Amino acid sequence: MVPVTAYLILAAVLFGVGALGVLISRNLIILFMSVELMLNAANLALIAFARAVNVVDGQVVVFLVLTVAAAEAAVGLSMIVTIVRNRETINVDRLNLLKW
Amino acid sequence: MIPVQPEVGVAFWMLAFVIIMSGAMVVSLRNIFHCALCLIICLSAVAGIFILLEAEFLAAAQVLIYVGAVSILIIFAVMLTSNLAVQKIVQTNENALVAFVICLVFMGGTCALVDATHVWRYTAEALPANNTLEIGRQLMTDYMLPFEVVSILLIAALIGAIMLAREEKT
Amino acid sequence: MTTAAPIIDLNLMIPEIFLFLWACLVFTYDLVTKRKSGNAVAWLALAGPVLTGILTVVMFSAGFYGYGKAAGAMFEVDPMAVFFKIIFLGAAFFAIGSSFGLLKNRIVNHRGEFFGLILLSTVGMLFLAASREMISLYVGLELTTIPLFVLAAFFKDDRLSVEAGIKYLIIGALSSALLLYGMSFLYGLGGTTDIWQWKLEVARIAGKGEGVGVILTLSVITILAGLGFKLALPPFHQWAPDVYQGAPTPVAAFLSVGSKAAGLVAFAKLMIGGMVAFWDPVMIPNDWGILTAILAASAMIVGNVVAVRQSNIKRMMAYSSIAQAGYIMVGMVALNDFCLSSVAFYMFAYMFANMGAFAVIALIEDATGSCEISTYAGLSRTSPALAVTMTVFLLSLTGIPPLAGFMAKYYVFAAAIQSAGASPTFGFLYWLVGVGLVTSVVALYYYANIIKQMYFHDRPSTSPITFDAPMVMVLAVALCGVVVFGLFPEPVLQFARQIPPPYELFQH
Numbered sequence: 001m002v003p004v005t006a007y008l009i010l011a012a013v014l015f016g017v018g019a020l021g022v023l024i025s026r027n028l029i030i031l032f033m034s035v036e037l038m039l040n041a042a043n044l045a046l047i048a049f050a051r052a053v054n055v056v057d058g059q060v061v062v063f064l065v066l067t068v069a070a071a072e073a074a075v076g077l078s079m080i081v082t083i084v085r086n087r088e089t090i091n092v093d094r095l096n097l098l099k100w
Numbered sequence: 101m102i103p104v105q106p107e108v109g110v111a112f113w114m115l116a117f118v119i120i121m122s123g124a125m126v127v128s129l130r131n132i133f134h135c136a137l138c139l140i141i142c143l144s145a146v147a148g149i150f151i152l153l154e155a156e157f158l159a160a161a162q163v164l165i166y167v168g169a170v171s172i173l174i175i176f177a178v179m180l181t182s183n184l185a186v187q188k189i190v191q192t193n194e195n196a197l198v199a200f201v202i203c204l205v206f207m208g209g210t211c212a213l214v215d216a217t218h219v220w221r222y223t224a225e226a227l228p229a230n231n232t233l234e235i236g237r238q239l240m241t242d243y244m245l246p247f248e249v250v251s252i253l254l255i256a257a258l259i260g261a262i263m264l265a266r267e268e269k270t
Numbered sequence: 271m272t273t274a275a276p277i278i279d280l281n282l283m284i285p286e287i288f289l290f291l292w293a294c295l296v297f298t299y300d301l302v303t304k305r306k307s308g309n310a311v312a313w314l315a316l317a318g319p320v321l322t323g324i325l326t327v328v329m330f331s332a333g334f335y336g337y338g339k340a341a342g343a344m345f346e347v348d349p350m351a352v353f354f355k356i357i358f359l360g361a362a363f364f365a366i367g368s369s370f371g372l373l374k375n376r377i378v379n380h381r382g383e384f385f386g387l388i389l390l391s392t393v394g395m396l397f398l399a400a401s402r403e404m405i406s407l408y409v410g411l412e413l414t415t416i417p418l419f420v421l422a423a424f425f426k427d428d429r430l431s432v433e434a435g436i437k438y439l440i441i442g443a444l445s446s447a448l449l450l451y452g453m454s455f456l457y458g459l460g461g462t463t464d465i466w467q468w469k470l471e472v473a474r475i476a477g478k479g480e481g482v483g484v485i486l487t488l489s490v491i492t493i494l495a496g497l498g499f500k501l502a503l504p505p506f507h508q509w510a511p512d513v514y515q516g517a518p519t520p521v522a523a524f525l526s527v528g529s530k531a532a533g534l535v536a537f538a539k540l541m542i543g544g545m546v547a548f549w550d551p552v553m554i555p556n557d558w559g560i561l562t563a564i565l566a567a568s569a570m571i572v573g574n575v576v577a578v579r580q581s582n583i584k585r586m587m588a589y590s591s592i593a594q595a596g597y598i599m600v601g602m603v604a605l606n607d608f609c610l611s612s613v614a615f616y617m618f619a620y621m622f623a624n625m626g627a628f629a630v631i632a633l634i635e636d637a638t639g640s641c642e643i644s645t646y647a648g649l650s651r652t653s654p655a656l657a658v659t660m661t662v663f664l665l666s667l668t669g670i671p672p673l674a675g676f677m678a679k680y681y682v683f684a685a686a687i688q689s690a691g692a693s694p695t696f697g698f699l700y701w702l703v704g705v706g707l708v709t710s711v712v713a714l715y716y717y718a719n720i721i722k723q724m725y726f727h728d729r730p731s732t733s734p735i736t737f738d739a740p741m742v743m744v745l746a747v748a749l750c751g752v753v754v755f756g757l758f759p760e761p762v763l764q765f766a767r768q769i770p771p772p773y774e775l776f777q778h
Contacts, residue, residue: 007153009211010116014123014146015451016207021127022444023199029177031440033126033139036170038447040146042454043162049458051153056234057463059155060243061405063235065450066158066165067250068412071257072443073170075419078265079436080177082426085267210488245344246409249397252290253413256390259297260420263383264435268426 007048015041032076039069108152115152118145136178140171157232279340282347285326285355286396292318293389300382309373315385316366316740319359319392326355343464344403346776349768350538351399353614357531357621358395362388364625365524367744371636372518376425384424388524391417395532402776404453404463407539408446411500414532415442418525422517434516441499441509449496449536455489456544466776468544486545490558493540494565500533501595502588503565504572511580514588519635522584523628526591527621534598534617538610543775546605562603563698567705569596574712578719583631584641586716587624590667593713594620600702601682606692608685610775611766616682618762619674619755623666626748629741630660637735646723648730656735657724659745664717666752669710674756679710681763 014037021034043062050058122142129135143166150159239247280287296318300311329335339346365388369377377384394413401407419442423435457463459482460471475482498506514522541558573593580586598620601612631641633656638645650657666675683703690699737745755762770777 006112006116007149010119010149011451012210013120013207016203016210017120017123017127018447019206020199020203023203024196025127027132028436028440029132029174029181030127030135032443033135033174035440035443035447036139036166036174037123037126037142038444039450040143040166042447042450044146044149045451045454046457047150047153047155047158049454051155052458053461055461056231057238057242058457059158059231059235060238061408061457061463062155062158063161063239064243064246064250064405064409066161068253068409068416068446069443070165070169071254071416072412072419072439073173074261075257075264075416076436076439076443077173077177078261078263079419079423079432079439080180081265082423082432083436084180086427086429086432242342243344243405245340245342245397246406249394249406249409249413252390252393253409253416256387256413256417256420259383260387260417263380264420264423264426268379 004048004052007051008045011041011045011048014038014044029080032073036069036073039065111148112152115145115148118142119149132178133175136171136175139174140167143167143171154231157235279338281329281334282336282338282340282345282400284329284335285322285359286393286400288325289318289322289389289396290393292321293386293393296386296389297382300386309370311381312366312370312373312385312740315389316363318389319362319366323356323359339402343466344406345397345400346402347400348770348776349765350535350610350614350770350775353618353766353769354399354531354535355396357614357617358392358399358528360621361524361528361531361625362392364621364629364744364748365520365528367740368523368625368629368632369518369520370738370740371632372520374636376518380424384421387417387421388521391415391421391524392528395528395535398532399535402465402539402543404457404465407465407536408450408453411449411532411536412446414529415446418442418521418529421521422513422525424518424521428516430516431518432516434513437509438513438517441513445496445499447496448492448499452489452491452493452496453540455485455492459485465539465544469546469776472545487557490541490545490561494558494561497533497537497540498565500536501530501599502569502592503595503599504568504592507569507572507592510592511585511588514591515582515584515641519584519628519632519641522587523625523632526587526628527617527624530591530595531617531621534602534613537602538613538775542602542605542610542772546772546775559603559605560698562599563702566596566599566603567702569593569599570705570709571596574709574716578712578716580716581643582641583643583646583720586643587627587631590713590716591624593709594624594667596709597679597682597706600686600699600706603702604682604685604689604696604699605772606685606689607771608681608688608767609772610769611763612678612681612685614766614769615759615763616678618766619666619678619752622748622751622755623663623673623675626745626752627660627663627667629744629748630656630663633735633737633741634732638732643720643723645732646720647727649724649732651728651730652732653735659749660724661721662749662752664720666756668714668717672756674752674754674759677756677759679706683707 018034018037018041022031025031025034043065046058046062119142122138125138126135147159147162150162296311296315299314337347366385391414394410398407398410398414401410419435419439422438423432425431456468460468502510545558570593573589573596577586577589580589598613598616601609601616634645635641666673669675669679683706686699686703689696
């Protein structure tokens, strides 16, 4: 038996792993991947809730979120192409999200 | 509680293990290319979880969009910055310890709370058998507006991405 | 299981649809003129927000457009939506109007894309202002920000600009992930995506034992973190100065007003619209009001104190806008009848002063290529009119009477004090207003520093600045707004007071 709470806990742990990556990572691409993990955790929670409530609108929400994520990734890649074309590095050490 | 067959439980725990391990590897490995591969594994396992939750259409969309498109874009980005793919990267910075503690507290807290709360509106009925059909219907009726707005968003992202990635003639 | 297709009342979406079509027109025009159109495409884009505003007013008075709901219950035109739509259209007008200088040398190719993306971002803001449901709110917010990522990185050969774009992209994605995770809990509690249903559900279960309260707290923390990144409230503010500095100046201006107002609308809808019932300090001690008050206080302190040390004026304005967001949040946590109207009026007054100041910064940057504060030395000798204009904008941002910024600060603080006096549980608002007043003095210091540079330096560092027609128009409109709405705020305030009080948001 898998209760809905198990799915929610899985989502929470995945979200925490992603947040950890965001907080400790120095590399921009890793940062982006960690954000994708967090977004997937949110999607997981939404679908688990949709299953618990027994409606499909949570799935519609996740479908739209996936679309938005793809658009975001496309824009991100085009920026990395621009950076590479300018022959610069993308190890943005200064991107320290929690610096005061 | 959702009534499920026992094999679903086994599948869930295996997928959960894969998701958490590969997720942890994404944020801890030192080779960025390996991180990207772990991300693909993680996202595929999430698609598996979607199937367990009877969201087959979303599982397919997850594989197509996330595994097929987003991860490939990320791998492109890794390859473009090829010196990074070989080079070992440092995955930690000065607030690593603090961040680790914050995240552990957050995860532990969340798990405890989610487990302790029984306020979610559970129903024991099954979802409509063909819920892909239902998703399609809702997208065209109730969720027409966000569907249209998302299409505007795709136009904007497309124009922006092409504009940025285009080589300029001087 | 058949659901009838909801009748989409297109009349209510006229501003959104018109502006979207206009953006397509801008893209197409730039394409068919083979990019040799000169400034014409910019004029065309400038007409977009103006015509949308005029069209809306005309349709409104003709009865084709009014308050009401469309597309099921997803889209609602209410006084708050209309008020913020005016702010968004105004911000787009000012941003486009101050971009003409960039066309000379910085933006040679892709002019249509630059202006078209500003318009598309505005379309997203308009949809966001009218959304009353989780997913249309999320999608509207994303349509607002994704074009802004591209706009921030628009100077492709400029390292700072591309870096700004990619930082903003990561922060935007992070912010939406946090927001979505927080909203997923509300979705689970309410069983629907409708914010009004969330409010009913939260009100029903908020007192039902510690477990629910903690789930709500979790949801509040993640949503606040997500919106904190959007609004650049410390400790989530680190991206703002870098992005403002790297982005093209009109885009930075658009970020500081348009994107901030979008974040405020999302805040009002989610926290006040959806979780107002979770704002009961007697029942639940760690509710969102206290957390928001802490964020507001840290924004006022960090923004104002760090702004003093900046030598680049765009970074200084970034910190100043962080501080201004703090003042706005003071009005937001007051949560009485005046709270949303004072916030809306603050944003309205802030739009004129801030867009005006950024227009001057853009003008000076185009003329000298520099954003250092020392560039402004002796500006009163070479361009006295410009110096006076800038002084008025800065004084309004400081909150000196009789300018609009003073009235805005007055109403926000008055709302907070009224609320604090009405109920002892709001007593912490006295402290918050105190912090606001003290930090305003600090703000006076760094704004006055620029005025001092402009007036009390004998050796001018610039030659006289020349204006083009759109810049004159932008500065004149902003100046009129700052002065007129400072002296006669009553008509705007009357309109703002139509915004329903917090407990009645989304009700009708």
